[in-house]
């Protein structure tokens with residue numbers, strides 16, 4: 001009897017923390033508060049909750065909250081093989097449901113996220129653990145690559161900021177002042193975790209959006225940057241994240257951590273986490289065994305009408321390779337690079353030093369037939385399709401060894417289609 005009572009008491013003691021234990025993302029408002037908008041990305045399922053506020057001397061702006069999980073999962077390579085990976089996914093549900101739903105649910109690549117200049121962002125990360133590698137107890141973090149942070153604590157670099165243990169949730173705060181094309185990724189054992197899939201695209205829309213600017217005979221209301229004259233104006237925008245999977249590295253990860261990382265070499269080049277021809281699938285990818293859902297959610301088909309000016313936000317998330325890409329028959333114009341408008345500085349030393357710049361803000365936007373991206377690089381390319389023939393064009397790497405899926409000599413790897421209608 002006593003033992004029974006003790007047993008019940010122990011159960012009760014355990015039950016209380018279990019009932020109150022939970023996943024606590026921080027956000028200055030409730031999801032169901034009046035005036036709160038919810039936008040869910042159709043591809044990835046990630047929801048941004050936002051409201052408009054005016055605080056102190058700040059202009060009216062959005063406060064945005066989102067919640068992601070870091071864990072493990074599975075993806076299908078261009079030859080149909082399934083490989084293991086680490087990755088991010090939208091958090092689903094509340095409290096322990098976030099942990100359960102996040103298990104093996106990693107998406108490849110990490111969900112693309114779009115913010116607006118001026119946003120205040122609360123981005124919560126829950127580490128759900130790597131269920132298929134229970135020997136691992138790695139932390140994860142969120143690092144906005146190349147982005148000026150509100151505080152070093154939110155930078156995600158383990159040596160200088162917080163990282164998130166398994167079962168824990170940490171909320172990052174950002175003040176989004178700089179428009180451009182960025183990457184976000186986990187910075188814990190960064191080479192390994194990025195190679196395994198913890199990297200995605202982050203776009204920041206400029207304040208100039210919504211204004212009318214005439215450039216080269218056409219009026220635009222959407223822009224890559226605050227250019228002042230519409231040079232970065234576009235009709236349609238697409239995000240293309242170049243990268244690669246080292247299939248050997250991923251396969252060995254199922255069993256034991258393969259070292260040294262120096263030997264990393266991607267053999268399955270990808271766009272948005274898929275190898276051609278899967279890049280051109282606009283319907284769902286196959287669902288990998290052991291994953292709770294399809295894990296490669298972002299297709300890479302660029303569809304536009306003849307006459308559109310198309311913005312390609314391109315990044316390279318590879319940890320070992322440069323890629324040069326071209327779109328035969330389509331003229332490219334680089335209008336931004338490294339999350340900056342292609343222009344010289346307008347303030348500071350560069351603006352006043354005539355040996356550096358002919359004039360403050362001098363433009364270096366230029367036409368080209370190809371662009372080359374190193375790891376972590378981002379480039380904003382415009383394709384003006386006025387006067388071009390309708391049809392299907394290809395965007396592909398000119399590094400021909402990356403136009404295959406693994407050792408196969410068939411067409412694969414880093415290629416997708418641009419369809420002009």
Ligand SMILES: [Cu+2]
Pocket residue numbers: 070086139140141186187188193198
């Ligand atoms: Cu990580």
